[in-house]
Amino acid sequence: MKKIKQSVLLALGGLLLSFSVMAQNVSLNLVNVSVKKAITELKEKSGYSFVYVSNDIDTQRIISVKANDLPSAINQIIEGQDLTYEIQGKNIIISKKRPKAIAGVSQPKIVKGYVLDENGEPLPGATVRVGNTSRGVLTDIDGAYEIQVEPTEQLVFSFVGMTPQLVNVSDQRVINIELAEENNELEEAVAVAFGKQKKESVIGAITSVDVKELKVPSSDLTTALAGNMAGLVAFSRSGEPGQDNTDFFIRGVATFEGNTTPLILIDNIELTATDLARLQPDDIASFSVMKDATATAVYGARGANGVILVTTKRGAEGPVKVFARFENALSAPTRTVQLADNVTYMKLANEAALTRDAAADLLYTKDKIENTGKAGSNPYIYPNNDWYDMLFNKYSTSQRATINLTGGGKVAQYYVSMGLTRDTGILKVDHRNSFNNNIDSKNYTVRANIDINVTKTTKMGVRITGNFDDYSGPINGGSEVYNQVMHSNPVMFPAYYEPDPAHQFTQHILFGNYGLATYTNPYAEMVKGYKDRNRSQILAVLDINQDLEFITKGLSASAMLNISRLSSFSTSRYYKPFYYSLGYYDSFTGAYTLDEINSSGTEYLGYYPGAKSMTNTLYTEMRLNYNRTFGGHGLSGLLVFTTHESLIADSSITSLAKSLPSRNAGLAGRFTYNWKSRYFTEFNFGYNGSERFAEKHRWGFFPSAGVAWMISNEDFWKPLKKTVNTLKLRYTYGLVGNDNIGSSADRFFYLSSVDMSDSSRSAKFGRDGGSSYSGINVDIYANDNITWETSYKNNFALELGLFDKLNIIAEYYTEKRTNLLQSRSDIPSTMGLTAPVRANIGEAKAHGVDIQSDYQQSWGKDFWTAARLNFTYARGVYSIFEEPDYAEPWRSHIGQSISQKWGYIAERLFVDDAEARNAPTQNFGSVYGGGDIKYTDVNNDGVITAADMVPIGNPTTPEIVYGFGLSMGYKGFDASVFFQGEGNVSFWIDAASTYPFVKETQLMKAYADDHWSEENQNVYALWPRLSVDVNKNNTTRSTWFMRDGSFLRLKQVEIGYTFPNHWLRRAHIDNLRLYMSGTNLMTWSKFKLWDVELGGDGFNYPIQRVVNLGVNITLK
């Protein structure tokens, strides 16, 4: 406790050694003010800054000053205190008067050195002071200092915003010091629920992420989550900008019912995945994932599926520090679906018709097939479109800029940031239109975190955050454009015609179509208009913290109020395209006429309002905190009371119940105790109330507890400490309740819901049906026994640190969720109920392993390397599931993964019709024969029915997610690579969506090359016998279209160069780094048709490969 209170510099600017002449003549006339006030006044008038050690000077002392020049003003201010001063540059350094050291005890000597920051950057203006004396110097522009000091003395190095360091001089001549940022106020602190805890004292399963790892060149932060965090399962199914694409779960999915997404907290405010996606990585101070019962306990019911806790940066005392980052990225699809050429398309379309019905009409004439795409043939008679090429550019660009300012004084500190990201899509634009139909997605963020010291013991925090999306894009979204391209006939009509003589003065584009213009012209659909979508999220937080030391030491209380408003709306504006088909065509002259084939076209844009939504949230939180150490006993306590209310107003509100605000409330507590940082124990509880249950079940009590043993802090471990720096065992067990069950329609389980005017229950009577009433329907049967879903979580963990280089945290967990809400499947339909009866019957179990490890090694002064590895395995299975008493054991869900799919076992394709006739009947509603899929009659009853469906493949949510990376640096250069992978996951090619020719679906090259045909009767071909209609025999879920979804991806590569300091100094730039990064550069997977992460429907907006160039600058 002898630690010297930090010295603080007031408003020490970067222009420390400015040569401008300061006003020596100042007049100051103050009566009965505090020293502090006088200093402030003088500072304002003179432009001089004061430098002092806060312990040395009593700033509360009341004085009067009447002076006309600087020295007398200073003298009057420090009068009566045992102080002296010295003017250095524009600083007035005040220090205690000390008696001169007694000569002869030891020889004073000169000590030299540099004061650097963590990155090795020099710190100009840092204070180097001798022990408890007033003697001190400031470092120069290179961070160098020189001071006369006795060997018995100590040197104190300090700098604003950094943790001071104390060094014994002894016989050292050169002392180089690296000061660490004060952000890490408790060295290696971990953000825990409602606070921070020393890393070594954490018992619960909490993974913190190095924020630097999240800086991917994407406007969607969540795309960086997979593989970066042990315990988090994440995957993206589309690459469309501005959409929220990533699904993520903490420790997999452990319930087959209701909500599975984790609680997302940004500065303790409950927000959505969308808000997380929009967060600027540069704003993040810490990012933690809380996984077990004790870690999430104080969040109560909200944290049942785990918690993601993000805190944003806060202001720090000190001069303004400006940080800016600019990035520009190019993105292109990682892989595009290969389509067959148009001639093949037509040939195979004919084959599809004839192979099923020899008498069928040919879909395309020989003439058309021969002339399409032939040099010199007219594209109006023989349309030959490559829709993909026509609609999409090769790449798109995006820009990102963030800038933030940190600083503050003793009274208030601020962190203010602004961010702008702009993504464009890869759609082409028709310049005959006056508008832009391409995706242009902009996001703006403004954040101000301000902390005010109201009194010595009272702090107030004000945080205002605004996040705004301005999206403009095609009417139905980018994915739909992609979808239309894949489902449009390429040879039926051209995208548009050049005007014929009759239409040469026509103002509109002459789009092509056929027949009654009922076909999709994807080009017309894309360019006909655009959609605007806006989303605004505004959040205001007021936070008051009162130190209650006057009651007992270590006690404090705080309260927080958060109000937020989220609103969104969209508007579409488009014209109705005019469609034309070719009328007369003269093949000699090339003259042609066009016929307008729809009468609904418009030349003007129509306006079509879209969805509007508004969400209001009010959150309050009251906390009582206790934290104290008595000798070897560390003790802390926390009590939190929270209420949360949200109200949504949009078109989904269709009933009184849904129109009422949702509320929950809870009291939670945490009590920890440790002895000499060796033995740790913790008890938590959540006492939660939910509006959704009947009064008798409204409140649930969910306790949890944990113990930990820091073996490496034991005395007997000392000999091993060098090799095994850390060895810690942890175990927690606890209950977590969840009321977020059922669907949004199930507001109150204890109340029935009766629709008093249900049109489907109406009847009509009378001569012309004139007597009519809409009827009555029971939508929900009341059940006041429905209660909390409860999970029982165990967590075992081992933390190991070796050679100061390698750190490993390995955790094993089990979870049992009981009381899962399920529809009673055994209620016979003869009861005639109009809604399912539900009860807390189900049970699920989960277990898994999270491993997080990193390794660091320096090779001399300039070269360093680091490696990291994260591994997550999570498997959740049904353990009690009410289901019919199946005769076939394989149909039961018990013991199967929660996202397990059931399907038929496809053996191969039928050799011929005769074989199909003689095989067990496959009744899927389509005629089948040779070349169609043959399924196994698992139960041998002679027919293929649901009873023959068995669990096939792996779950659809990956069970294994891992990531590993390597980074290195040499002097200013740095480079890193990060790989990410997923395993134990299956998906099914969406045969119905990719079905060639049906609904004008395009033909994938892979299908064209490898399908069963009469000439090539390959019973193991990729695609069964062609057909012009969906053959349901082949599209039912089976092993035929099942694919392995595992992959390994080169997720991120980055190369950077940080310019040496001395180059930048003159431009007043503190730090400048240029970097280039690439995302999704390579993928290894067994699946080749499209990017495997898209899953079953490859006809979706492709996942993007991004190359990014960026620069970040810090100014002081």
Place this chain on the structure above:
Amino acid sequence: MMIDMKKLNNIFRKSWGYTLAILTLLSTSCNKYLDIAPDDGMATLEMVFNMRSTAIKYLYSCYSFLPYEGHASSVAMLGGDEFWFREQVLNSPSTYSLNSAAIQAIHFARGEQNVTSPYNYDWNSLYQGIRYCNTLVDNIMAVPDMDEGEKKIWMSEAKVLKAYYLFWLVRKWGPVPIVRENFDVSDGIETVRVYRDNVDDCFDYMIELIDEAMPDLELMEAGDDELGRINRVVAAAIKAKIAVTAASPLFNNNAEQFTLVDSRGVQLFPSKTEAQVKQRWESAVTACKEAIDLCHEVGKGLYYYDGAIRADEHIIQELTLRESLCNSWNKECVWGNAQYYVSGSGNSSATSHLTFLSTPNLDPETYPSFLHMRGWDSFGIALKIADQFYTKHGLPVENDKERADVDPYELRTVADIPEERWYMQAGKQTAQFNFDREPRFYADLGFDACLWFGPNISNPTPDDLYKINRTSLTANTPWITGYMCKKWSKYNTRVMSNTTYSISPWIWPNIRLADLYLLYAEAINEAEGPNGAHSEDLFNYLDAVRTRAGIPGVKEAWDTYSNAPGKYQNQLGLREIIHRERLVELAFEGQRFWDLRRWKEAREEYQKGIFRWNTDQPGTAARYYKKTALFFQTFTLKDYFWPLSTATLENNPNLVQNLGW
């Protein structure tokens, strides 16, 4: 150390004390915060029976489960063997405005029924209907602002509806569990896992319900607003139908089903003595008689055209026949179904949808490019159904002496004589098949060279009538079988212009009097043969239907023109005559489907195959009039009943699956 521990204890104790105090405080004050649902604001089922104005909605809801009858989505319409369809219909149902039930019916007709998700599986909704009826019966007496009489009427309506829902269940699944009273949602699982009741108990319970209800029902509707509600006449008619069905071979001592036994050993189709079988028929005779008498009492009778149009007697005969179905609430309509009435010219549901599906391009010469209607090229009537209609002598083609030497596929030119020129276009060639048929043939069917009364004018000449020609069809949209259903199209349905088409909607009769007459005749013949106590009634009612159809009575027809005179004199011969009469009179009304089943004649009929004219070759008559195969249906023992779906069986292991599934 000791001191420290004490301190700690203290702190712990204190904090626990605080915690407990706060907990108690919170759970009281916060309960209020969480008790967000307004106590009286949420609708409950109890509220329904607080007022007449909401109770009546519940009564209407009870009716809402009535299966679709006069609608394309009824399995009895498109799921049988009367119609056939182009396969493309299955792939683009929306083009034809067909809902999923209609599409399912088509799959059903193709023999694609399955157990995993059976087609037209309304098991659940029928039981929901029964639950609604039970709820109404249980609660209606509690409504404060209704008089006793009205309460009883509503309760009785619910009882009859319940019987009718059970009737549908039994027709489809045979013996089913009877739910006399509702189970409570919280009843134990063993209680609610019911067994199937035997088929006789099912029918007895239906009759019991209707008998209970009849005395409390009003004889007929109090006003126009109640048209379509159940009254005593309707109840009696429903009872008659149920009684005849109960006596029919499918349900009455059906030996083929004797092996259907549940896990308790209960035989679901009980074996019976000859006397017991006969007794069922005798009850049916009584029930039919009672229903017919009540109908007569309220002034119902067979319909004869009584509208404003004056025309040749052939046209009037056509109008009589077409309007007996399409004239809403005509005197023959015993129980009309107002559910599908759609005003205006929509084609989305209802009888207007049937019209939409069945109407040809009515005026192809004026509007040759009128592609709006899609029904006519994709739906057609099987050749065997067209052939089922009598000759002009009221006899099956094969029994008419005059037709003995006629080749039905031979071409013949329509002569300009009254018997022909009002039905077909004089001078046009068509097959012998279409000549010399009974008026119902021409009133119910549209075909190449036929005429179609459409213009709503008096004294039309044959030239004023709409003409149907195979040649007006383009090669891309050939007519599927060559016969379309004129019967479904009200006469004033017409083409207004190139883009508008006026459909006159009408009320579908669930039961019409001719149906009851024929049921009565059938029951008498089965109970006592042609010469029993009710012999006079038997022939009178049979002949009443025939006379209205413009053909001679049974005795006259068979004795004068047939190659088998006196066929009606024995029970077997008369049975064939009555069955044929029902099939013709009630063709395309969703009756054949059930009749063939209850008579156990479906297997034989379905073997006949679906044939058509060679409609792919409309160019010349010689090519066109070739009997061409379209589809061969199959029908086996299992097809007499629907399967119970796997899910239904899995929910309740006490239910036993029907034979063959």
